[in-house]
């Protein structure tokens with residue numbers, strides 16, 4: 090895709106995550122599946138691994154089934170941004186959702202626990218994943234959005250938050266080397282990590298626990314009640330287990346049709362740039378923040394851990410698209426924010442699936458006798474390991490208090506059978522509304 094006759098793709102361009110340069114998914118195949126075990130996890134991302142770790146620490150045996158290589162799902166593909174908040178109330182349909190005040194209080198509390206839990210986990214397992222708290226700048230994409238941020242800020246302060254502040258358009262270059270936004274808000278209790286190194290560290294922690302069997306390239310294809318547990322059919326044979334935890338998030342398929350009908354998989358896309366000339370990266374990102382924005386079809390970005398490249402993501406489309414198109418769309422959005430990057434080339438591009446729920450909340454609980462941890466709604470780097478860990482402890486009888494996000498049932502999505510036929514239409518409508526906001530309001 091030439092731009093002024095030139096390609097924006099570097100000669101070393103790869104259609105795979107930049108993060109995989111440091112840690113690649115692992116083909117860990119069990120020589121043979123045990124005939125039976127206490128608990129089977131279906132899905133070997135952050136959630137499945139964290140559940141297995143918690144079970145092992147209570148002396149409970151488990152098997153983690155992963156359909157592909159370990160680390161091939163969303164967990165090694167993200168932007169690696171984390172925060173102690175959860176952006177709630179935004180449905181994938183565009184509808185604004187109102188939650189009861191008690192639920193809002195719970196959700197805020199769980200998001201803080203998940204954020205702190207991530208730092209604890211990284212420290213306990215000695216995971217070297219460039220985890221650091223450098224704050225997030227949330228940019229207002231229209232003047233009316235800045236007014237919306239002001240209301241949100243007033244609510245946060247009234248609720249006792251002291252870790253956020255508004256930034257006017259005139260002051261924003263202290264936060265970001267761009268004039269694109271109409272001001273914004275800084276959330277200080279936010280940070281970033283290298284998602285694949287974090288995954289690799291969690292995987293190593295699981296491998297150090299002898300009571301866990303990892304079975305890669307082993308897809309669960311059938312689940313049937315058997316005795317007081319489950320008989321799980323897989324591409325590598327059958328296994329009997331007392332409990333099953335479904336941790337398949339944006340890759341949930343037909344083996345759990347009722348859960349599949351409650352989750353909308355949405356693709357998210359990312360590019361990494363080549364290394365920037367010295368000094369430029371610091372100018373664009375003077376405080377090492379992560380960036381997000383108020384648009385419906387938002388972009389999220391940050392510098393790579395070595396501070397040399399921009400990692401720039403967004404829903405270039407809501408569905409999967411080919412690598413060159415993805416690179417072209419995201420590069421164009423990058424240049425709108427940082428015009429000086431027009432000549433900078435793209436070295437990597439990738440995509441992955443997140444899972445949205447009808448109430449825009451994650452869920453962890455039990456459905457038809459199956460345990461599940463599902464529905465990251467786009468933010469799962471701290472939340473999914475937190476919920477996986479809570480699920481493991483809950484099965485072991487060691488969870489103090491309630492299961493986070495366990496009270497409300499995972500809601501049905503009207504007129505949806507598991508095939509998200511409506512996503513291109515929703516994506517188009519959101520882009521049109523964003524265009525209207527940015528040009529007219």
Ligand SMILES: Cc1cc2nc3c(=O)[nH]c(=O)nc-3n(C[C@H](O)[C@H](O)[C@H](O)COP(=O)(O)OP(=O)(O)OC[C@H]3O[C@@H](n4cnc5c(N)ncnc54)[C@H](O)[C@@H]3O)c2cc1C
Pocket residue numbers: 131132133134135136137154155156157160161162163164165166167168169170171307308309310336337338339340341342344357358359389402440441442443462465467468469470471473
């Ligand atoms: C491009 C992108 C950017 C993101 N950016 C951020 C971010 O900046 N911050 C943030 O907080 N979150 C972000 N996320 C979300 C975050 O990555 C996810 O919420 C999190 O990784 C989900 O972890 P998980 O364990 O639930 O699922 P996954 O890591 O997706 O693992 C699910 C696994 O289940 C396996 N599976 C599916 N079916 C079966 C079966 N039948 N048998 C066996 N295995 C099966 C799949 O192969 C997959 O490996 C992003 C996600 C993407 C894709």
